Amino acid sequence: SMFASINNYLNPDFYKEHPTFExxxxxxxxxxEVFAAYETNTDFYYIETNFQEPGSFTTYLDSVKLKSTITTNVEVSKNDxxxxxxxxxxxLDYGKGRFVVQGKLVEKIL
Structure with a gap:
């Protein structure tokens, strides 16, 4: 229930009104800066954090963007x-279904 409202990102109009959050x-x-929102299951390792091979992060981002129900202009690189x-x-799947929202972190200078 903590992140239940992220399901709103299934609606492209919601994304247009909320392309970022704090x-x-x-x-x-x-x-x-939200760049992807999609339904998946735990068979897709969307929480990957270890990208040892050259280009593996880019490949991961490409698969995430293909799954996404929203289209964005947010550019994400290996340095982000x-x-x-x-x-x-x-x-989607009672035991393994997940809804995922991913965004690029942009540090705010206070």
């Missing part, structure tokens, strides 16, 4: 940090 840690504040939010999607 994220804060104890030491930094960020604007998150991304934030991944996910929630259960029992409509």
């Amino acid at each position: 994220y804060e840690t104890e030491t930094k504040s960020y604007t998150v 940090q991304i934030l991944t939010l996910s929630t259960c999607d029992s409509g």
Whole structure:
């Protein structure tokens, strides 16, 4: 229930009204530029964080963008940090379904 409202990103109109959101840690504040929102299951390792092979991050981003229900102009490169939010999607698959929103972190200078 904590991230249930991220399901709104299935609607392209919602994305147009909310292309970014704010994220804060104890030491930094960020604007998150949403670049993908999609339904998947745990067979797709959307929480990948280890990209050892050259080009593997780019390949991962390409697969994420193909899955996305929204189209964005956000450019993400191997030098960017991304934030991944996910929630259960029992409509897709009761045990393994997930809804995922991913965005690029842009540090806010205060």
